[in-house]
Amino acid sequence: MDRLKLVLQYFQSNSESISNGICVILALVSVKLYTSFDFNCPCIPQYNKLYALGVMFVPPVILFLLGVMINRHTGVMMEEWARPPGQRTKNPAVIKYLFSAMLQRALLAPMVWILVTLLDGKCFICAFSMSVDPKHFTGLPNNTGLDLVKILAKVPCKEDIIFRNSSFRKAVSRYVRCYSQAIGWSILLFLILLGAVARVIKPCFNHAIFLQTRYWSNYLDIEQKLFDETCVLHAREFARKCVVQFFEGMHDDMNLRLPLPHTLRSRKGNSEYEEEERLHGITRKDQMDHLLQTWYQCRPELDVTKEAYKPSVCITWEDHKGHIIYSDV
C-alpha cells in the first residue's frame, strides 16, 4: 500500500513538476541566449526599426513554439482532441484545461525574453532613437553634412566618429533607455498582478469541477505513460519468445526432450537441466551457423502463439501392472 502511494505520488509529481522544470529551464535559456547574442543595430534609418522590432519579437515566437513542442501535455491534449470517441466520450473541459496549462507554461520564456529586452534597452534605442525630438538635447553635431534623421539613426552605434567629444549620443540613449525600462517594469508589474488576482479568485468559480478536470487530465497523462511502458515490456517479452521459438525451430532431428515433473528429478540434475534448457536444442556448430544464417536470410514471422500457448503435457505414470500411479489428466 505504501509502495503504491509512493509510486502514485511519483507519477503525480512527475507529470507536473517536470513540465514546470522544463519551463523554467527554457526561461533561463532565453536569458542566456539574449546575453550571448551580439546585438548589432544597423544605424541606418530604413532598417533600424525593422531590425530592432525583429529582434524583440521573432525570438519570442521561436521560444513559444519550442515551449509548446517540449511540453508533454501538448501531445496528450492533441491526442485527446483528435481521437474518435470510441467507447470513451470526450470531455471538452479536460481538453480546455490541458490547453490553458500548456499555454501558460509556453508563454513564460517569450515573456522573459521581451522583459529582458526592454529592461536592457538596446532594442528600444535602436528602434526609437529617430523619434526623439532633438531640441531637448544639446550638443547635436551639425558639421557633418548629414541630415537629422541620419544622425539620430546613428545614436545606437557607439563607435561612430560623429559623436566624438559630444554628449548628445549618451543623453539620447539614456532618455530612450529610461522609457524602455519604464515600459518593461510596467509590463512585469501588470503580469504579476494578473497572476496574483487569477490565483486568488480562481477557487470562487467552479472549484469542484476544476478539481475533477485536473484529476482527469493527470490521469490521461499517466495513462499514456503506462501504455508506452506496457508496450515496451510487451515488445521485450514478444522478442524473447520469438527468438526462443526460432532457436527451437532449428532442430534438424526432432528429438523431443521434455522435463520430468519436479518430484522425480534428481538434485544434481537441476543445474544441468537449466543449462540444457538455455541451449534450446542447438548443440552443434553447424546448427548454430545455420541458425545465424537463417536469422538473417529468413526472419521468422511475428507469431508467438505456439510458444505462448504451448500445450501442456499431461503425464500418466503407470507401474508394470498397468495401474496408474499418478496422472496429470
Place this chain on the structure above:
Amino acid sequence: MDKFRMMFQFLQSNQESFMNGICGIMALASAQLYASFEFNCPCMPEYNYSYGVGILVIPAIWFFMLGFVLNNNVSMLAEEWKRPNGQRGKDPTILRYMFISISQRSLIAPAVWISVTLMDGKSFLCAYSVDIDVSQFGNATGYGLSEEELVRLLAKIPCKHIFDGSHVISREAATRYIRCVSQAFGWLFLLLITVIAFMIRAIRPCFSQAAFLKTKYWSHYIDIERKMFDEICTEHSKSFAKVCIQQYFESISGEMRSFHGHVRGDDSDDNDDENHKSDEDKLLGIRAQEDMNKVLWNWHTCKPPLSLKKEGNTEEHSLLNNVNENGTTGQAGYDNASFNISPKSLESNTIRFDKVDFGTTQNNFSKTLLNGKVSMNQHQHTFVNGDGYPSSTIAKKEWAVYYSKV
C-alpha cells in the same frame, strides 16, 4: 513495481534518452567548436565567397554525417532494409519512420552550427563584402578607382588590420549592415525550422495517430528483438561452452578410469551431504595430477568437436543408433535415449501416444531414476501400442514419455 519501473527506465533510457543525450552533446560541441574556431577571412576577391560559404556549409554537412555515424540505429535500419523477406514481410512505413527519426536527431547539430554562424555574422561578411553598394556607405567618385581596385578594396572590409580605404567607404557602417542582414537571416532560419518542427510534432496527432503508434511500436520491437537475440546467443554460447567443457572433462575422466579403475562417485545415496556431493561433482572425475595434466594438454592439442553429445555415459552412446522408428531394438532406453517423431504427428501439433508404460517394477524404477543411472539389466522395455513408436524408459532426469493435451 519498483523493479518494473527501473527496468522500464533502463529500457527506455537505453534507446531514446541516450540518443537525445548524444544529440544534445553534439549541439553543444558544435557551438563550442565555432567559438574556438579562429575565423580567418582571406580578404581577396577570388576566395572570399568560397571561404565564407564553405565555413557556413561544410561543417554543417560534417556534423550531419557524424550524427549518422554516432547513431546506433543506423546499422539497425540498414539491416532491416537489406535483409531478405524470409517469413516476415518488410513494412516500408517502419523503415521510413526509423530513417526520419534518425535524420531528425542528426539535423540538430548542423542547425546549431548554421544558426550560430549566421548570428555571429563573420562568414556572411566575408562572403558578401564585395557586393556592397558603395554609395550607401561612402563616396567612391573622385578617387579615380578602377572597377578592379574598388572590388579589391571592398574585399578587404572583413579584415580590420589591412583595410586602407577609410576615406572611400566607412568600414564600420558596412560591417554593421552586413552583420545585421546576416543576423536577420539567422533568426529567420531558426524560425523556419522551429515552425517545421512544430508542424511535425504538434499537429501530427491530428493525422493517422493509430498508424503512427503502430510504426513506433514495431520499430522499437525490431531494436529490442535485435538486443534479445544477442542476449540469447550469449546465454546459449555460455551454456554451450559449459556443457562442452564438462563433457570434455568427463570424456578424459572416462579414459582415466580405465587406467585407474576409479568408480564414479554418483552412485552414492542421495542422502549425502549436499555440499560434499557438489564438490565431488565439480571434480568431474579428475582427481590426480597426471589426469589434470592430460586434460590441459589435450585441451590445446586436441579440442573436442562442437557437438554436444546427448547426456549420459559415453561408452553406452553407441547403442543409441540401434533405435529406429519401428522400435524393434531391444536396446533402446538409455539415459540419453531419444525417439523420433514422424512428421505426420507434427502437423497436427500434438504428439499422441496411446499408452505409455514404464517397464520396470516400481521399486527398481524409482531407484534407478533417483540415482540417475540405469544399467541394462535392470529394466525391461515395453513399447507403445498403436503407432509403433518406441518408448524409452527414462533413467536420468530429463526424459519422460508423455501424453499431450489435445
